[in-house]
Amino acid sequence: MNSVSITENGSDLADHTGLYSVISAAAAGNPERNSLSTADGTVLTCAELDTAVRAVASALLARGVAAGDRVAVLGRTTLEWALLDCAILAVGAVLVPVYPTSSPVQIKHILSDSGSAHFAAEDATDAERLTAAGAAAAWTFPEIATWTTTAVAPELDARIAAVRADDLAMIVYTSGTTGVAKGCMITHRNMYVSSANTVRQTGAMFDGTTVHALPLAHVFGQTILFACLVGGSQTYLLPGIPDLVPALPRLRPTFLAMIPYGLEKIRKFCRTLITEEAEQDAVARGLDLLGAGAAPESTDNPVGAALGGRLRHVISGGASLDDSTAGFYAGFGVVILNCYGLTEAATAVTVNAPETNRLATTGRPIPGTSVGIGADGEVLVRGPHVSPGYWGAAADQRPVDDEGWLHTGDLGELDDDGFLRITGRKKEILVTSTGKNVAPAPLEDRVRLHPLVSNCMVIGDGRAYVTALVTLDEPQAQRWRAANPQGDPAAAIQAAVDEANSLVSRPESIREFRIVDGDFTVENGLLTSSRKLRRAAIESAYSGDIDQLYLSRG
Template structure:
């Protein structure tokens, strides 16, 4: 099993229940305070859940769905299902009833765990559509319409009845029988380009990635506290923010919700977190918003410290040269400026891991400057997920690092990244045709266009399917342009469009707080936000901001026209995946009339700049 010291995830928990018996494994908020389970107690709860599932008729190979936010019950039912030799199928808590029905039916799940009444009622709405579900198990007790058979996790686990020696031996015999090639989970893709596909991942796939990802960082310690807030339904959080820390004997604390992450950071004081770029974008914007409110002297001190910090980080970590006197100046800036910023995140955050989408180079540099290194990785649900990862010893901003050990990368003729390695999936569940389509002579086709430089650093250009081909034949990657736009203090989100069209346009969502501040300063009268984003002064401001971005781009990549959307794209609105990636097709369909008008109507445009188009195709 490629030197990974465990054969299965339940086997790992079994061993660590002895090695780290009294250490905290997981903690969760209940009744206003965090409650902890030790490794020994956590393992006991896993065995009890497995006992209950076996009594409920779960057989090896059966699929068990988990429809819940991150919490202790998620972890107990996940590993408990595996200990019963079942296959877990996570469902995003934000999924609609219809989306949940698709996953449950496609995976043929017999039992569904839910977090609370909200998720249970989603199942009630689709009761007739999911006839294969025999039982629902809730992490919370509730009353009301219980037409679906429902137990609580406590009832299923028979928590008041200790495991008998015979029960424990029987379950542990099952755990012993699980091997690296056995299926651990079927994880459904977030569906940015079509119906979700069920990615079949083995214990070996996911343990390899957790083990070699941790080994590559070399910075994860047994004393670390991971704050888990990204959905465990997503493979990045499951591997890097859950399997990896439990493998190392570290502590996983579950955030109450995405909205309460900052509050929970103050309570838990995490040392590390797994994040997506959107969170870092918000951190970057909020810090600069606070700086904007400072007096001129403090503002100058901040920007001077950041600029000096950039030089220090470049010298120390990118060029790997002695920093000399610059190191002393950086330590002073850290004491005066950056340490105060870190206190807002609990004061102990040593590093973060970023994945799921490209992280803007400027924002990544800024995080390193303030003393919270962000290690950017790259991968897919189909690769468990990590294929590459940056480290303190191998860092290039704008790159996603180098390949993990035992991971082979290659480029197809059109620049598509191909991969082989122990973390690559078994295939798509119940879809031989789609599985065959993504493999080429033993290599998995990632669907991403990439560049690998002479030192082995991987640079992701964009999704192959998202590359814009204009009517003039130019191939343009939208994500780098969107990242440039989002660095502007007035722009919260951006989607660039132009496939088959003569030029690029953008849909932009503004930072509402800054827009309201502007309206007050400029004495702009408006009825509501929708009225405000159509105001001539506001549109003129955005024209200026986009013109500034255009000045840094080749002419064929410039934004010729734009439209302002009065609210952010969101998961609830259907425009973002649960991991906050743009659903371009949905956004285009939703705002097609606005996009079409940008190509039909005169005005709201930018003059052509004289610029060479040499090397236009990326």
């Protein structure tokens, strides 16, 4: 087995230490430094953050939250959730995050499977969704905001001190592309190792300003939150990625953590600020710089201004990112640092560092981590951030083998310098009837970059050739039709398909595509909460369209 180990333990927790104890100690060391902030101007220093968390934690104790109790939280990313998050961990309770986009069936499953005893929601509407799924009365974020004046409970320090590194901190339900979500157990040690070593891997980057718009319902959002707290960042909290673009010029971050979907959306917005030729020049320039290992220089340009004028680095994780998007940002002075991880490893496995960033890879393992490649190409992970297992109905499933390796389900390669490149998913590699293996993600990523395209899914498993379903970005499509009343969007999208096909061999290329009605969304069950394609559900929903793709060639 090809493997690489970063044997230095790096940042880890002493056995008797809980995650919030470390955050509190860091706050005491830099009391006047700005920490968590809201976009509308509320700024908490490290000392004020610690005071607010202790007040909220005391309010939890007054409401009967015991050590080990599960607390389900449904809502978008806000200061109130971040305070509650820290307070839950401080008192030794267990956070159970719930996506705001979850269906009633999904919410009911999470509440029931986790055995949650306490509940919080962003607003009254979300509270009703929790109670409809079987919850008792839920606290709302506005109510939690009033808890920051609660007198500190006499027993709070003892409760904080009683939390151990290997105590359960969170149960994060993995969205999964098929089947019922599994509750992944994340300990205080898991989360601390992942977040603190992400900070170590990226050097001084976290000693800056960021805007956190990732969902705190996702483990990536949780890890970045705690990385910011450990690293001392000034962190503005926004409800979601749609709120990001208008806020960037005002908040002026020096770094961001994003998912490819967000980076693609920002790139599409930036196309309204520059010419197509300027975009192509930027991509070419950026790819040359990244390929040579050179650091792009900031320039005075409309894209840089739209990003706030100070943005230099973006950690990108959660899915694959098309190289041309990395080139686009580098062409305007912003370096994308691809990373790789999964819920079962508290997000972080490998992260590119600013000084050694390597295009088309997800970086080298974070300190204390071993990464191996199995005989079948599967990426294997071992380290103190690996989950102890699953909760509830999935408790009998073991993600780790007898040798301590976490089987990720992802396929990858390690180069001679220990950089990991993800090549696909074991279960998502398509095998055509001619025996050709096809990785759909690179094709889908490239087609999705077209301004008219909202989403794309490549098909071909067991078929004679590869095809694709394409959905339109409706606002863009309406503008295009107004400007091209006699035009056919399919002709415009064919250029994107041709470009995608240039990345692969002819047997792997998309022979036919079909623009389908509607879109693939979380709400209609065709995307997971982390915006991954639910391939089986899409194939079922669009079976007629798929049949037409293959009937067209006989």
